[in-house]
Amino acid sequence: MESVRLLQLALSRLLESFLSLRRPLVALLSTSQTIGHSPHSTTSEAKPITPPQATKIRGKYKCIVEYESTPFLIMWCGSQQYPSLTDFSRARNANFEATQMTLCPEIELLWRQTRLLDYGTYASIREIHRIYVSGDEFRLRKLNASRRTAGEKIISALIDSIDSNALRERAETLRHGMKCTVSLPAANQAYLNMDVVGGRNYHGTIVFDDGKVWLARFRLPNHNAPPVEERNFDRRSEFATYRFLAEAAVPVPRVYDYADDEDPSNAVGAGYILVEKLAGKPLAWHEAGQAQRGRFMRQLADIYTQLEKHPLGALGRLQPSSSSAGQPEVGPAFFDYDSSGRAVPSGPFDSMDEYYKALIQHKIGLIKTGEIAPSAPLNQYLVYRSLLDRLPRSERGPFFLRHVDSRDVNFLVDADYNITGIIDLELAIVTAKGAAFQSPLLLYNLRELYHEGLSTPSEDEKRLAKILQEENKSDLAPLVAQKMHFRVDQVIETNPEDGENFTRVLSGWWKAATGEQAFDWDIWYSNALDMYGDGGFTPSTAR
Numbered sequence: 001m002e003s004v005r006l007l008q009l010a011l012s013r014l015l016e017s018f019l020s021l022r023r024p025l026v027a028l029l030s031t032s033q034t035i036g037h038s039p040h041s042t043t044s045e046a047k048p049i050t051p052p053q054a055t056k057i058r059g060k061y062k063c064i065v066e067y068e069s070t071p072f073l074i075m076w077c078g079s080q081q082y083p084s085l086t087d088f089s090r091a092r093n094a095n096f097e098a099t100q101m102t103l104c105p106e107i108e109l110l111w112r113q114t115r116l117l118d119y120g121t122y123a124s125i126r127e128i129h130r131i132y133v134s135g136d137e138f139r140l141r142k143l144n145a146s147r148r149t150a151g152e153k154i155i156s157a158l159i160d161s162i163d164s165n166a167l168r169e170r171a172e173t174l175r176h177g178m179k180c181t182v183s184l185p186a187a188n189q190a191y192l193n194m195d196v197v198g199g200r201n202y203h204g205t206i207v208f209d210d211g212k213v214w215l216a217r218f219r220l221p222n223h224n225a226p227p228v229e230e231r232n233f234d235r236r237s238e239f240a241t242y243r244f245l246a247e248a249a250v251p252v253p254r255v256y257d258y259a260d261d262e263d264p265s266n267a268v269g270a271g272y273i274l275v276e277k278l279a280g281k282p283l284a285w286h287e288a289g290q291a292q293r294g295r296f297m298r299q300l301a302d303i304y305t306q307l308e309k310h311p312l313g314a315l316g317r318l319q320p321s322s323s324s325a326g327q328p329e330v331g332p333a334f335f336d337y338d339s340s341g342r343a344v345p346s347g348p349f350d351s352m353d354e355y356y357k358a359l360i361q362h363k364i365g366l367i368k369t370g371e372i373a374p375s376a377p378l379n380q381y382l383v384y385r386s387l388l389d390r391l392p393r394s395e396r397g398p399f400f401l402r403h404v405d406s407r408d409v410n411f412l413v414d415a416d417y418n419i420t421g422i423i424d425l426e427l428a429i430v431t432a433k434g435a436a437f438q439s440p441l442l443l444y445n446l447r448e449l450y451h452e453g454l455s456t457p458s459e460d461e462k463r464l465a466k467i468l469q470e471e472n473k474s475d476l477a478p479l480v481a482q483k484m485h486f487r488v489d490q491v492i493e494t495n496p497e498d499g500e501n502f503t504r505v506l507s508g509w510w511k512a513a514t515g516e517q518a519f520d521w522d523i524w525y526s527n528a529l530d531m532y533g534d535g536g537f538t539p540s541t542a543r
Contacts, residue, residue, distance in 0.1 A: 148191055151191050151197075152187035152188060152191050153187070154221060154222060155187035155197065156186075156187040158221055158270060159186070161269045162184060162204070162268060162269050163267060164182045166267035166268045166269070167216060167268045168181070168206070170274075171208075171274065174256050175208060178208050178209060178212075180206050180207060180209065181207050182204060182205070182216070183206075184204040184216075198424065200219060200220055200222070201220060203215045203218075204216040204218070206274070213277040214274050214276060215275050215276075215277050217272060217273040217274075217275055219231055227341065228260075228261050229335075230343055232263075232271060233317075233319070233331070233335070235260070235272075235273060235426075236258065236260075236320055237319060237426070237428070238425055238426040238428070239255050239320060240329075241401065241425045241428045243320070244401065245401070247327070248306060248310045250303055250307065252421055252423070252425070253421055254275070255274065256275070258272065259272055278421035279420050282410070282412060282413075283408040283417075285408040285443075295416065295417050296411075296413065296417045296418075297460070299418065299419045300419070300440070300464065301464060301474070302472070304437055304468065304480075305468070305474050305476065307401060307436070308400065308437070308474070308476065310401075311397070311400060312330055312397075312399045312401070312430045313398065314349065314350060314397070315350070315351070315352065315354075315355050315397075315429075316331050316333040316348030316429070317330070317331055317347075317428070317430065318331065318428070319331035330430050333347035333348065333355055333358075333429065334359060336365070350397070351394050351396045353391060356387075356391050360387055360492065363492060364384055367380055367381055367537070373496050373497065375497050376496040376497050376499075378535070379496040380496045381534075381535045382525065382529065383528075385531075386524075386528055386532075387509075390513045392484045392488060395433060395434060397432075398433070400431065400432075400433055401429075401436060402431045402435055402438075404429060405425075405427050406442060407440075407441050407442055410424040431485075432485070434482070434484065434485055435485035437480060438479065438480065438482065438483060438486055439458075439464060439483075443460040443461045444458060444461070445458035449508065450505075450508075451504065453507040453511055455482075455487060455512040457481040457482075461480060461481055464480050465477040465480045465481045487509040487513070490508070491505055494506075503519075510524065
């Protein structure tokens with residue numbers, strides 16, 4: 001049972017990573033060349049990686065390699081988040097600061113082939129998936145043990161940074177002296193408890209003497225976490241989003257307080273949000289009958305029509321008001337970083353066209369620095385250039401709030417499938433109407449969407465559109481049935497180094513954008529190369 005539970009947890013966390021629209025994802029290794037079989041190292045005769053002399057990697061990084069593990073545990077992390085070598089007792093001489101050293105062949109190979117997989121374990125997602133579906137109990141237990149050990153260390157590091165007495169005192173102050181008890185579950189109890197640990201966050205519980213319960217929500221210090229400026233921005237955005245939705249009469253938990261990471265005035269230590277604990281359980285859509293689905297979708301349609309009454313004036317992410325009594329304000333949509341590592345905000349934007357162009361140009365810049373698509377830069381470049389020529393019709397506003405991570409688990413329901421709350425809004429963005437009112441992910445036909453490249457609405461999407469049109473008399477029905485913005489976002493974030501998956505995703509967007517019924521990679525690639533040139537990139541090796 002534990003292996004099944006770990007598989008579910010792993011797949012959930014991989015999807016959490018996929019849904020993040022702001023940072024590079026894990027790079028898939030080719031099947032013929034994993035870290036354990038590189039020309040520079042083997043698991044049986046691995047030599048220590050010696051620090052070289054200068055850099056090809058922007059910013060400061062540390063690398064830790066655990067040679068005795070298969071697949072290797074490899075860590076690439078920003079200087080603010082790197083762990084101590086003592087956390088990995090068998091790691092060998094693999095520490096270096098990239099701003100001061102040149103990459104030796106081993107380091108360059110690792111950099112090109114790896115990205116961080118959440119909770120400290122590095123490997124190809126393809127290899128991890130292969131282990132999970134292989135039925136090889138020994139390899140599965142070994143991989144699960146590696147993931148769990150690394151995950152529990154990260155949770156423990158977070159708990160050690162929290163002053164529980166200061167947290168209790170802050171909560172009691174906010175409740176005007178009402179006494180409370182704070183519970184921070186230990187790492188070995190929290191790791192498999194999805195009520196405590198999600199894809200990016202850890203939740204402590206605050207129980208007041210009058211029975212009211214709050215959650216203390218902390219960002220896990222994963223080694224691929226963004227710099228502190230962006231982490232604090234994300235937290236403030238989530239806080240402001242909950243406040244905005246509560247004012248719009250959308251069922252969300254109330255939020256009471258937040259504090260930043262690395263803020264001297266934050267006595268708790270780690271940054272946090274204090275949020276109401278709602279009744280209900282995460283929606284399990286596959287378990288719902290037709291009557292239950294209908295009840296849920298009618299309430300979802302009501303939420304859509306309610307949100308339409310609360311337009312905003314720019315595209316970006318919400319931030320708390322600069323005045324104590326004001327409404328949340330629209331801030332930047334995403335961040336870049338300059339050569340010194342300082343965050344450079346992009347947005348807010350006045351149109352969807354401006355946003356997409358800025359985001360894609362930002363991604364092209366990351367190709368040039370080798371931070372994304374290192375073994376398939378030309379493939380990625382040509383796709384981005386093609387996207388720029390076929391963006392959805394630009395919308396200049398008004399703009400509306402979109403819940404990016406709209407899977408079923410982020411809707412809480414009671415026993416009768418009434419919606420008690422919507423949660424996990426840390427990725428929410430204010431965007432164009434056509435993007436904001438697409439169907440939630442939980443209604444999609446994933447097989448058609450991912451494997452067949454089809455964008456036709458599922459039966460559940462058709463039902464939601466019908467409810468909006470016939471019962472709510474809303475003009476949102478056509479928006480629910482289309483996926484143009486989803487397809488664009490999907491192509492922007494999909495890694496080209498897994499050629500098969502990349503082609504499927506590109507095919508789905510191409511069919512939706514052009515109306516063509518078929519897609520041939522070789523024909524598309526040849527035409528794109530003729531039209532856009534190579535952009536200074538070498539032909540890709542990933543396909």
